[in-house]
Amino acid sequence: MGIFGFFSKDKKDKLDKGLEKTKENVFNKISRAVAGKTTIDELALDDIEEALITSDIGVETSLKIIGKLEGRVLREKYINTSELNNFLKEEISLLMKDSYDEIPVINGPYVIMVVGVNGVGKTTTIGKLAHQFKQQGKKVVLGAADTFRAAAVDQLVIWADRAGVEIVKQHMGSDPASVCFDTLQSAKASGAEVVIIDTAGRLHNKINLMNELTKIKNVMAKVIPDAPHDVMLVLDASTGQNAIEQATQFTKATKVNSLALTKLDGTAKGGVVIGISDQFQIPVRYIGVGEGVDDLQVFNKNEFIDSLFN
Amino acid sequence: MFENLSEKLDKAFKVLKGQGSISEINVAQTMKEIRKALLSADVDFKTAKSFTSRVQKKALGEKVLSAIDPGQLLIKIMKDELAELMGSEQSEISLEGTPSVILIAGLQGSGKTTFSGKLAFHLKNNKNKRPLLVACDVYRPAAIDQIEVLAEQVGVDVFQDRENKNPVLIAENAIKHAKTNGHNVVIIDTAGRLAVDEAMMSEIAAVKKAVNPQEILFIVDSMTGQDAVNTAKAFNDKLNFDGVVLTKLDGDTRGGAALTIRSVVDKPIKFIGTSEKMDGLDIFYPDRMASRILGMGDVISLVERAQQQFDEEEARQVQKKIAKNQFGFDDFLKQIQQVKKMGNMKDLMGMIPGMGKAMKGVDVEDDAFKGIEAMIHSMTKQERENPKLLNGSRKKRIAVGSGTSVVEVNQLIKQFSQMGKMMKMMQGGGAKQMMQMMKSQGGIAGPK
Numbered sequence: 001m002g003i004f005g006f007f008s009k010d011k012k013d014k015l016d017k018g019l020e021k022t023k024e025n026v027f028n029k030i031s032r033a034v035a036g037k038t039t040i041d042e043l044a045l046d047d048i049e050e051a052l053i054t055s056d057i058g059v060e061t062s063l064k065i066i067g068k069l070e071g072r073v074l075r076e077k078y079i080n081t082s083e084l085n086n087f088l089k090e091e092i093s094l095l096m097k098d099s100y101d102e103i104p105v106i107n108g109p110y111v112i113m114v115v116g117v118n119g120v121g122k123t124t125t126i127g128k129l130a131h132q133f134k135q136q137g138k139k140v141v142l143g144a145a146d147t148f149r150a151a152a153v154d155q156l157v158i159w160a161d162r163a164g165v166e167i168v169k170q171h172m173g174s175d176p177a178s179v180c181f182d183t184l185q186s187a188k189a190s191g192a193e194v195v196i197i198d199t200a201g202r203l204h205n206k207i208n209l210m211n212e213l214t215k216i217k218n219v220m221a222k223v224i225p226d227a228p229h230d231v232m233l234v235l236d237a238s239t240g241q242n243a244i245e246q247a248t249q250f251t252k253a254t255k256v257n258s259l260a261l262t263k264l265d266g267t268a269k270g271g272v273v274i275g276i277s278d279q280f281q282i283p284v285r286y287i288g289v290g291e292g293v294d295d296l297q298v299f300n301k302n303e304f305i306d307s308l309f310n
Numbered sequence: 311m312f313e314n315l316s317e318k319l320d321k322a323f324k325v326l327k328g329q330g331s332i333s334e335i336n337v338a339q340t341m342k343e344i345r346k347a348l349l350s351a352d353v354d355f356k357t358a359k360s361f362t363s364r365v366q367k368k369a370l371g372e373k374v375l376s377a378i379d380p381g382q383l384l385i386k387i388m389k390d391e392l393a394e395l396m397g398s399e400q401s402e403i404s405l406e407g408t409p410s411v412i413l414i415a416g417l418q419g420s421g422k423t424t425f426s427g428k429l430a431f432h433l434k435n436n437k438n439k440r441p442l443l444v445a446c447d448v449y450r451p452a453a454i455d456q457i458e459v460l461a462e463q464v465g466v467d468v469f470q471d472r473e474n475k476n477p478v479l480i481a482e483n484a485i486k487h488a489k490t491n492g493h494n495v496v497i498i499d500t501a502g503r504l505a506v507d508e509a510m511m512s513e514i515a516a517v518k519k520a521v522n523p524q525e526i527l528f529i530v531d532s533m534t535g536q537d538a539v540n541t542a543k544a545f546n547d548k549l550n551f552d553g554v555v556l557t558k559l560d561g562d563t564r565g566g567a568a569l570t571i572r573s574v575v576d577k578p579i580k581f582i583g584t585s586e587k588m589d590g591l592d593i594f595y596p597d598r599m600a601s602r603i604l605g606m607g608d609v610i611s612l613v614e615r616a617q618q619q620f621d622e623e624e625a626r627q628v629q630k631k632i633a634k635n636q637f638g639f640d641d642f643l644k645q646i647q648q649v650k651k652m653g654n655m656k657d658l659m660g661m662i663p664g665m666g667k668a669m670k671g672v673d674v675e676d677d678a679f680k681g682i683e684a685m686i687h688s689m690t691k692q693e694r695e696n697p698k699l700l701n702g703s704r705k706k707r708i709a710v711g712s713g714t715s716v717v718e719v720n721q722l723i724k725q726f727s728q729m730g731k732m733m734k735m736m737q738g739g740g741a742k743q744m745m746q747m748m749k750s751q752g753g754i755a756g757p758k
Contacts, residue, residue: 021506054355056535059346118558118586119419119531127451148586150423150459155452162451172459203561236419240352240535240566263418266504267537 011297012307018289019307022270026055027088027308034084040073055271056240061278065091089305092274096301099258099283103194103230109141109187111195111220111227113180114260115213115250116234118201121262121288123152125234126196127159128296129286133194134163141192143183144169145176145216146200156198166190176200176212177219184223197228204249213253231256232285235276237264243272247280258285260296265289273304340384341366352566354539357395357573365391395569396596401578403553404524405437409488411496411521415514415549416529417541418502421557423453425529425583426499427460428591433495434466442493444484445470446477446517447501457499464588467493477501477513478520485521498523505544515548526551527580530567532559538567539574546575553580556594560584572596637730639686639694646679684712685722697723 033047034040040048045066052062068091073079079087103110112129114122126142133140142160144167146152153169160167168183180197187195199216202209220227233256235243250256259280264270264287273284284299341362348358368387404410412429414422426443433439443461445468447453454470461468469484481498488496500517503510518526528551530538545551554571559582572579579594628645631637686694688711693699700708705719712719 050355053349054536056352056537059350117533117561119421121419124450149456150463151452151455154455155450158451203558205561236531236533238417238535238537238541239531239533240538241350242352242533242561243535263504266417266506266541267535269535269537272535 011294012303014289014295015287015297015303015307018265018287018295019270019304021265021267022055023308025269026051026271030084030088034080039077040069040079040084045070045073052271054269056267056269056275057271058241058244058275058279061095061275064278065095085309089309093301093305095274095278096304097277097281097283098301099285099299105193106226106229108224109184109192109195109227110229111184111187111197111224112230112232113197113199113217113220113228113254114232114234115199115254115256116201117203117246118149120201120234120236120239122146122201122234123155123159123198125260125262125286125288125296126156126198127163128288128293129196130159130165131163131293132296134165138193139191140165140194140196141183141187141190142167143180143195143197145179145183146198147172147174147176147179148200152198152200166192177216180216180220181223184220184227188223195227204246210249210253213250217254230258230285232258232260233282234260234262235272237261237270237272237288238267239272241275243276244279247276247282251280251282256282258283260284260286260288261299262288262296265295270308277301337366337369337384344388348566348569351569352533352535352538354536354566354570354574357539357570361391361395361569392569393597396572397578401553401580402593403527403580405433405439405495407524409442409485409494409496410525411485411498411523413498413500413514413518413521413523413526413549414529415500415526415545415551416502417504417531418450420502420529420531421583422502422529423447423456423460423499424586425527425555425557425581425591426457426497427464428583428588429581430461430466430495430497431464431588432591433497434464439495440493441466441495441497442484442488442491443468444481444496444498446480446498448475448477448480449501453501460588467491478516481517481521496521505541511544511548518549525553527553527555528577529555529557530571532556532565532567532582533561534567538570542571542575546577551577553578555579555581555583557583560590632730635730636695639689639697639726642726642729643683643686643694646682649679681712681714681718682722685709685714685719688712697726 029051030048033044033051037044048069049062049066052065053059057065065088069084069087072087103112114126116122123146130140130142140163142156142165144153144156146156147170150172153172157167157169166186168179168186170179170182176199183195183197186192197216197220199213200209202213204210217228217231231250231254233247233250235246239246247256247259259276259282261273261276261284264273273287276282277284284301286296287299287304288296344365345358345362348361349355353361365384365388368391369384403412414426416422430441430443433441443457443466445454445457447457454472458468458470469480469487471480471483474480474483477500484498485496487493498517498521500514501510503514505511526549528542528545528549530542534541542554554575554577556565556568556579559565568579571577579596582592582594584590584592628637628641631641685708688708689700693704693708700719700723705716705723708714709716709719
């Protein structure tokens with residue numbers, strides 16, 4: 001594990017296990033593509049391209065990597081399997097951005113607003129985050145601003161109970177911006193350190209719903225001028241190329257600062273992390289590699305790449 | 311829906327434009343583009359590959375008639391091929407058995423519970439059934455509350471047991487309950503599960519064994535990427551499901567999953583979900599979807615949606631009023647509301663052939679009629695019944711009251727009177743006359 005020794009063994013195991021499928025399906029395929037070959041030929045390049053594309057890395061990013069590989073093969077005439085792995089590791093590392101490890105300490109509550117399309121796991125992610133922040137000894141307040149989906153508030157209340165944190169809510173159907181206003185005021189008054197706002201899932205092509213997000217954001221700034229400090233877009237790892245469109249549209253409406261990628265353990269195609277990192281200059285902050293509360297891990301690109309290739 | 315794919319294919323076909331026949335050379339480049347477009351649309355790699363080579367084989371050597379260009383010919387070949395790939399005809403769900411049991415399965419967040427509510431709504435309203443919704447998701451917090459809220463919305467009963475953590479027992483008890491309470495359909499909503507989760511997959515297999523469902527539906531998020539193949543296969547291996555439901559198609563996903571799944575597991579797509587509202591459920595028509603993918607529009611769905619919303623009795627009333635020259639602004643307002651009920655304006659426009667592309671990047675807001683509605687709401691009852699009353703000062707008042715301008719009010723009145731004329735002509739059998747009139751006006755001016 002080398003330089004990554006300071007990460008707990010447990011966390012590393014979970015990550016390895018969560019990425020197992022992706023590794024098997026993508027990176028072992030690449031190894032097979034070049035197995036027994038002394039050099040990378042046209043056929044191997046095709047196979048590598050297929051492996052990359054079928055991992056949901058995306059056509060654009062895959063072709064970019066293949067283009068570079070082709071260039072290198074042309075230049076050096078010879079590149080063997082272990083060199084290929086190193087090459088891919090380097091290239092992928094260049095495409096990805098690292099996130100910060102700890103949330104910054106600021107004067108007043110640090111407000112995280114969680115957005116995303118329907119069914120990506122926003123509420124579950126918030127529940128897990130609340131638990132983790134609480135474990136770190138932080139005072140957390142949740143804001144139940146998904147007032148639309150049936151029983152969304154109840155779901156968040158259960159998570160708040162489990163994590164032992166405060167929650168601010170109104171009845172279903174109430175104005176989400178008003179819930180956020182209340183939440184921020186309450187958090188400010190009680191001296192909370194972290195506020196996490198749950199919003200209703202919305203498809204990114206629904207103009208009115210996207211406008212609503214902009215409004216919510218503006219209302220928050222009335223209570224705490226810099227809020228929300230972090231707009232976190234939650235993406236489902238099994239989503240294909242539409243993830244890119246989601247990132248584009250949500251960024252337009254709310255200026256997304258960070259990404260959380262859920263359900264990575266369920267897909268054999270974890271490549272979407274790489275494609276998104278490449279096409280957006282937004283860091284991946286969390287990845288979900290299992291069902292447990294602690295399986296939502298802070299993303300570290302070196303650890304991630306290490307898990308894929310070793 | 312599939313705007314993006316259509317667009318990409320358009321681009322690919324441009325290469326072919328102006329060629330006399332389809333040859334090895336002119337088709338190769340196009341096929342490469344098509345394959346890339348399909349891949350970007352999340353179509354499974356192997357499916358895309360075999361699809362393009364099949365199309366290529368069929369296309370090669372085809373003589374291009376002088377009337378159509380090679381692009382069009384290729385579109386036709388592709389459309390037929392696409393429709394075939396997605397199952398050449400639509401397939402309904404089986405409602406045999408008393409009660410008939412429908413088991414819902416899928417990944418987390420794919421939209422199972424929302425679909426269950428929609429299906430109950432559909433069966434109750436369109437099939438005259440008495441469905442029972444069963445809450446078998448014993449894991450996710452508030453899952454039972456969610457299904458209860460939806461059941462109340464659509465007006466059906468729910469079977470739940472908060473003390474019981476065993477989905478198999480809950481499902482069995484639900485069927486007993488359905489039998490004694492006269493429910494003829496039982497819809498079992500289950501917890502979301504990953505295909506790789508052995509324990510959870512065995513659990514749903516056990517539910518299947520216990521209740522022996524007539525119909526097992528696999529719910530898939532239409533935004534799913536390359537993993538759709540694996541997931542569909544895994545669920546199929548375990549459950550041998552009968553059909554697929556594609557959800558969230560009102561997003562702008564390119565929907566490659568629709569192309570892939572049928573070909574990989576050989577199971578029909580039976581429903582599509584198109585909104586968060588309980589009536590946002592459509593039957594899947596492969597041929598329509600194929601037309602749509604290729605940007606050829608979906609007129610049949612549009613007409614059907616209109617039929618669902620327009621009340622025949624009301625239409626007769628309106629006709630009477632028109633005949634008697636009594637069609638007023640209130641009736642106009644009602645018509646607008648009916649159009650609005652048909653769904654998202656952009657969706658509707660997308661179904662009109664040729665519009666899909668034209669609508670790219672144009673935002674049609676759901677409140678496109680807002681101005682018109684506000685103006686009508688600002689009129690008095692007398693003014694609405696008798697538009698002739700509207701003089702200068704009344705128009706001014708309406709403009710102020712609705713936050714519009716006198717110019718806009720005038721426009722509305724003009725549109726309204728033209729519409730009245732047209733309707734009269736239609737009644738008098740003067741459809742031809744009307745067409746001419748529309749032509750001379752360039753069609754009825756739309757909102758805004």
